[in-house]
Amino acid sequence: MTPTTAQQARVKTLKINGRDVSASGDQTILEVARENGIEIPTLCHLSGLTPVGACRLCLVEVKGVNKLLPACVTRVHENMEVFTDSERLRKYRRMVLEFLFTERNHICAVCVSNGHCELQSLAQQQGMTHVRVPYLYQKLHVDASHPRFKVDHNRCVLCTRCVRVCDEIEGAHTWDVFHRGIKARVITDLNQPWGTSETCTGCGKCVHVCPTGALTEKGVSVAEMAKRRQFLPYLTMMREERG
Amino acid sequence: MSSNKVKVATVWLDGCSGCHMSFLDMDERLVELADKIELVYSPLVDMKEFPEMVDVTLVEGAVASVEDLHKIRKIREHTKILVSLGDCAVTSNVPSMRNPFKLEDVLSRAYLENADLNQQIPQEVIPKLLPHARPVHELVKVDVFIPGCPPSADTIYFAISELLEGRIPELSDKTRFGA
Amino acid sequence: MTMHPEDLDQLAQARREEEAQYRHRICVCMAAGCLSSGADKVKAALEAGVKERSLEKDVLVKGVGCMGPCAAGPLVAVDIDGVIYHDVTPDDVPAILDSLEGKPVKRLEMPKDSPLFQRQVRIVLENSGKIDPESLEDYVAANGYAALFKVVTEMSPGEVIEEVTKSGLRGRGGAGYPTGLKWSTVAKARGPRKFVICNADEGDPGAFMDRSVLESDPHRVLEGMAIAAYAVGADMGYLYVRAEYPLAVKRLKQAIKQAERQGFLGNNICGSTFSFHVDIRLGAGAFVCGEETALIASIEGNRGQPRPRPPYPAEVGLWGCPTLINNVETFANIAPIIRNGGEWFASIGTEKSKGTKVFALAGRVVNTGLIEVPMGITLREIIFGIGGGIPDGKRFKAVQTGGPSGGCIPEQFLDMPVDYESLASVGSIMGSGGMIVMDETSCMVDVAKFFMEFCMTESCGKCVPCRVGTVHMYNLLDRMTKGLARMEDLDLLEELCDMVRHTSLCGLGQTAPNPVISTLRYFRDEYEAHIKDKICPAGVCQMATAEVYA
Numbered sequence: 001m002t003p004t005t006a007q008q009a010r011v012k013t014l015k016i017n018g019r020d021v022s023a024s025g026d027q028t029i030l031e032v033a034r035e036n037g038i039e040i041p042t043l044c045h046l047s048g049l050t051p052v053g054a055c056r057l058c059l060v061e062v063k064g065v066n067k068l069l070p071a072c073v074t075r076v077h078e079n080m081e082v083f084t085d086s087e088r089l090r091k092y093r094r095m096v097l098e099f100l101f102t103e104r105n106h107i108c109a110v111c112v113s114n115g116h117c118e119l120q121s122l123a124q125q126q127g128m129t130h131v132r133v134p135y136l137y138q139k140l141h142v143d144a145s146h147p148r149f150k151v152d153h154n155r156c157v158l159c160t161r162c163v164r165v166c167d168e169i170e171g172a173h174t175w176d177v178f179h180r181g182i183k184a185r186v187i188t189d190l191n192q193p194w195g196t197s198e199t200c201t202g203c204g205k206c207v208h209v210c211p212t213g214a215l216t217e218k219g220v221s222v223a224e225m226a227k228r229r230q231f232l233p234y235l236t237m238m239r240e241e242r243g
Numbered sequence: 244m245s246s247n248k249v250k251v252a253t254v255w256l257d258g259c260s261g262c263h264m265s266f267l268d269m270d271e272r273l274v275e276l277a278d279k280i281e282l283v284y285s286p287l288v289d290m291k292e293f294p295e296m297v298d299v300t301l302v303e304g305a306v307a308s309v310e311d312l313h314k315i316r317k318i319r320e321h322t323k324i325l326v327s328l329g330d331c332a333v334t335s336n337v338p339s340m341r342n343p344f345k346l347e348d349v350l351s352r353a354y355l356e357n358a359d360l361n362q363q364i365p366q367e368v369i370p371k372l373l374p375h376a377r378p379v380h381e382l383v384k385v386d387v388f389i390p391g392c393p394p395s396a397d398t399i400y401f402a403i404s405e406l407l408e409g410r411i412p413e414l415s416d417k418t419r420f421g422a
Numbered sequence: 423m424t425m426h427p428e429d430l431d432q433l434a435q436a437r438r439e440e441e442a443q444y445r446h447r448i449c450v451c452m453a454a455g456c457l458s459s460g461a462d463k464v465k466a467a468l469e470a471g472v473k474e475r476s477l478e479k480d481v482l483v484k485g486v487g488c489m490g491p492c493a494a495g496p497l498v499a500v501d502i503d504g505v506i507y508h509d510v511t512p513d514d515v516p517a518i519l520d521s522l523e524g525k526p527v528k529r530l531e532m533p534k535d536s537p538l539f540q541r542q543v544r545i546v547l548e549n550s551g552k553i554d555p556e557s558l559e560d561y562v563a564a565n566g567y568a569a570l571f572k573v574v575t576e577m578s579p580g581e582v583i584e585e586v587t588k589s590g591l592r593g594r595g596g597a598g599y600p601t602g603l604k605w606s607t608v609a610k611a612r613g614p615r616k617f618v619i620c621n622a623d624e625g626d627p628g629a630f631m632d633r634s635v636l637e638s639d640p641h642r643v644l645e646g647m648a649i650a651a652y653a654v655g656a657d658m659g660y661l662y663v664r665a666e667y668p669l670a671v672k673r674l675k676q677a678i679k680q681a682e683r684q685g686f687l688g689n690n691i692c693g694s695t696f697s698f699h700v701d702i703r704l705g706a707g708a709f710v711c712g713e714e715t716a717l718i719a720s721i722e723g724n725r726g727q728p729r730p731r732p733p734y735p736a737e738v739g740l741w742g743c744p745t746l747i748n749n750v751e752t753f754a755n756i757a758p759i760i761r762n763g764g765e766w767f768a769s770i771g772t773e774k775s776k777g778t779k780v781f782a783l784a785g786r787v788v789n790t791g792l793i794e795v796p797m798g799i800t801l802r803e804i805i806f807g808i809g810g811g812i813p814d815g816k817r818f819k820a821v822q823t824g825g826p827s828g829g830c831i832p833e834q835f836l837d838m839p840v841d842y843e844s845l846a847s848v849g850s851i852m853g854s855g856g857m858i859v860m861d862e863t864s865c866m867v868d869v870a871k872f873f874m875e876f877c878m879t880e881s882c883g884k885c886v887p888c889r890v891g892t893v894h895m896y897n898l899l900d901r902m903t904k905g906l907a908r909m910e911d912l913d914l915l916e917e918l919c920d921m922v923r924h925t926s927l928c929g930l931g932q933t934a935p936n937p938v939i940s941t942l943r944y945f946r947d948e949y950e951a952h953i954k955d956k957i958c959p960a961g962v963c964q965m966a967t968a969e970v971y972a
């Protein structure tokens with residue numbers, strides 16, 4: 001262990017929402033909050049995958065810092081004072097969700113993931129009852145060329161969990177992100193149909209880490225696609241051991 | 244007709260009538276509500292003209308045609324509290340599935356490509372469609388949103404009860420999109 | 423080859439003597455602007471003319487870097503600090519050669535007393551338009567590499583950092599972070615290796631400050647990088663240049679080779695134990711790749727996407743190693759600071775903004791082009807002095823600084839000094855040096871829409887607020903410019919600006935609302951005219967005629 005990591009690993013004390021909590025120095029605000037039963041909404045984050053700080057749902061306020069910080073990637077400091085819930089944060093979180101609902105075509109009533117979808121539950125938890133910005137109605141594809149799975153880009157939130165699980169855990173790196181801005185989307189191999197992918201091992205990890213109805217198994221009907229996440233704790237353990 | 248009951252209307256735009264079915268699913272609670280509210284306009288009652296002023300109007304369905312648009316504008320003018328009832332009214336839901344496509348393409352698919360007989364795009368009787376099916380609040384101000392496809396009878400009952408008590412219902416633990 | 427102090431002097435001396443043999447020197451600007459209007463043909467014609475008249479021993483024709491007033495190119499300077507001819511064509515060559523012993527050619531002359539030249543202070547551009555950018559000897563003759571020499575032979579890294587700190591230099595890439603502080607952070611950071619990166623991605627629309635420095639004086643940037651590497655303890659550097667700058671790339675490649683040959687780069691620089699290698703990396707022209715973490719990802723061969731900071735590149739940069747990243751213009755200031763001392767530099771400019779700034783002056787002003795002015799000069803002096811005011815008797819309306827991350831500054835602030843804090847206080851930023859002047863014929867809603875479109879198409883798409891928010895803001899602005907918006911849309915627009923600014927991951931999203939926020943602050947009535955009255959006061963926007971179902 002180098003001196004810096006030894007130092008980082010020392011116990012820190014901090015306050016979250018006024019409560020005193022302790023943490024080891026290499027933990028993120030999100031980890032410490034969750035250990036203490038304080039809920040911070042997340043979407044792109046998934047324990048066991050490298051955090052990317054992309055969805056911005058987990059933004060928190062830290063006393064003395066004038067920027068909002070993503071809890072999923074921000075490490076704790078001694079005497080840090082974190083606030084995870086304020087009128088302003090709630091408003092921004094609702095807007096992030098509104099943006100996601102307008103960006104693509106989410107029609108929960110006919111979605112295979114209805115009732116098992118993180119985007120849907122986030123909207124409910126955050127009190128997002130309707131969307132105030134105009135929907136964009138992008139025309140997007142469904143790729144059902146894979147024998148067992150399909151990707152419906154209408155439901156993708158670009159969290160890149162699929163990209164990361166495939167690269168970091170399965171080691172196949174079948175998924176990647178293509179294009180930029182509003183045109184960005186996930187692709188398999190070099191933008192080839194998933195069914196023709198030579199790198200995909202068919203392990204299905206991407207399907208089960210996908211928070212929405214974008215990646216699903218074939219043959220499931222509306223509201224039937226529940227994700228099996230039992231393997232996730234092992235990912236975290238394995239990665240921690242590997243250092 | 245003057246009573247001190249709260250005047251309630253329900254309207255049906257571009258929706259499947261599921262929300263109205265759910266409304267009827269309140270069953271015996273409808274009887275209880277009938278003491279407090281008067282249903283002054285609805286597909287469920289026979290009344291041709293929208294009344295001068297209504298306390299609460301529940302709207303089912305998206306705004307999809309020119310007729311829907313005229314209707315909802317008029318209703319807004321004659322309603323104190325406008326409620327978007329169900330996902331079609333709140334998000335435009337299933338009717339919005341045509342939105343990524345051009346209107347001409349949708350019409351020609353429905354009336355030309357997929358028609359066996361009499362292939363032509365109707366010019367009369369059927370109201371002219373708007374380019375997109377839209378959520379109600381994009382066109383007029385909406386005061387209360389009840390997501391759900393359809394919202395359960397319990398949710399509707401709770402929402403109406405709260406409104407009768409003069410409160411804006413807090414529904415996030417009761418319903419959600421697609422519920 | 424190892425350089426010694428005497429060798430450097432000798433090299434410089436030889437070059438100066440060589441030039442002194444000529445009775446006249448004719449400098450032709452060979453930077454991209456003049457080249458595109460045919461400077462190469464003018465130079466060839468001059469050379470042919472000289473030969474024809476057998477004047478080769480008396481008249482030197484040489485290609486030099488940017489002289490500044492690019493819009494008037496091709497530019498030709500006869501004898502340093504003598505006249506400058508504008509809009510020269512090969513047909514003008516006989517007249518120019520005829521005039522060498524007599525009076526200048528009146529019709530081609532740029533007025534010498536023009537404020538265009540008078541009010542500028544040249545540090546970064548001191549050699550631009552004077553030396554041949556393809557000649558290391560020319561650079562050395564203009565005191566080039568003397569600072570590097572001094573640094574590696576006489577100064578400790580700590581002393582170098584102290585000098586830079588004393589100078590008060592702040593980063594010219596946009597944010598204005600104190601350069602000395604950044605250097606000392608990287609110097610202190612621990613890692614197996616350290617890197618120095620020069621950010622030459624220059625993606626702001628209409629900006630060409632960095633390009634001009636690279637094309638006109640490439641050695642100056644290399645020298646700055648080498649000094650930085652010595653100060654922070656790096657042995658490898660990358661120049662990240664956008665591929666749209668082929669001339670800059672060509673000259674840099676050549677300069678690196680020349681510098682390596684002379685021992686200014688490579689192993690054991692100037693005979694010391696210090697080694698530093700420089701390589702070029704080409705960017706594919708994505709604006710976001712100018713953001714430091716995206717740039718690093720791009721050099722590593724990954725998708726050019728920003729990542730959250732901290733950790734900053736100073737601690738965790740290229741391949742996880744401590745990395746110093748500075749802008750081209752920042753590096754270009756280093757050699758003169760070392761040569762003349764930090765105090766000298768600090769004596770120019772204002773309390774908190776030292777030195778000079780290069781601006782690309784564009785838009786509705788008489789003189790457009792590249793200028794270098796001391797910090798603290800007023801906007802009025804730049805626009806109405808150097809820029810010569812607004813053409814065609816039109817009225818000044820606003821000046822846009824900082825490109826897509828900046829704002830529009832209205833008339834009431836024309837007498838404000840140009841420095842980091844003042845610009846920020848009126849809702850704009852210094853930025854990298856774009857300065858667009860607008861007159862009454864510009865519609866401010868349209869301007870805001872233009873910049874929003876830029877940010878929308880350049881968003882990398884990683885984070886939700888920027889990826890989706892820029893589209894919504896653009897759509898709202900688009901509706902406004904078509905007369906289709908409602909007053910509620912204005913409130914929504916402001917709400918979106920606030921949210922995108924505070925929640926986006928990187929600077930692109932965080933600053934994308936700035937052009938809207940600043941135009942709303944000073945020109946709200948124009949927005950309202952578009953919405954309420956459905957008219958564009960400047961007459962730019964075409965209002966939709968048919969009723970659209972809003």
Ligand SMILES: Cc1cc2nc3c(=O)[nH]c(=O)nc-3n(C[C@H](O)[C@H](O)[C@H](O)COP(=O)(O)O)c2cc1C
Nearest residue numbers: 593594595621624625712713714748749752929930
């Ligand atoms: C979207 C975006 C684009 C940027 N583009 C550039 C650029 O083209 N050139 C540049 O020097 N800095 C650019 N920057 C700033 C860099 O991230 C970084 O701050 C700078 O290179 C540091 O150098 P300095 O301290 O010398 O200014 C950009 C930043 C953002 C957020």
Ligand code: SF4
Nearest residue numbers: 106107108111117213
């Ligand atoms: S992915 Fe989730 S939010 Fe989107 S339609 Fe399906 S259930 Fe609804």
Ligand code: SF4
Nearest residue numbers: 156157159160162210
């Ligand atoms: S397909 Fe699913 S996991 Fe992949 S980016 Fe889209 S929403 Fe995320």
Ligand code: SF4
Nearest residue numbers: 882883885888928931
């Ligand atoms: S702010 Fe924009 S450019 Fe920056 S990370 Fe987010 S999407 Fe990418």
Ligand code: FES
Nearest residue numbers: 053055056058072
């Ligand atoms: S969970 Fe932290 S940014 Fe997405």
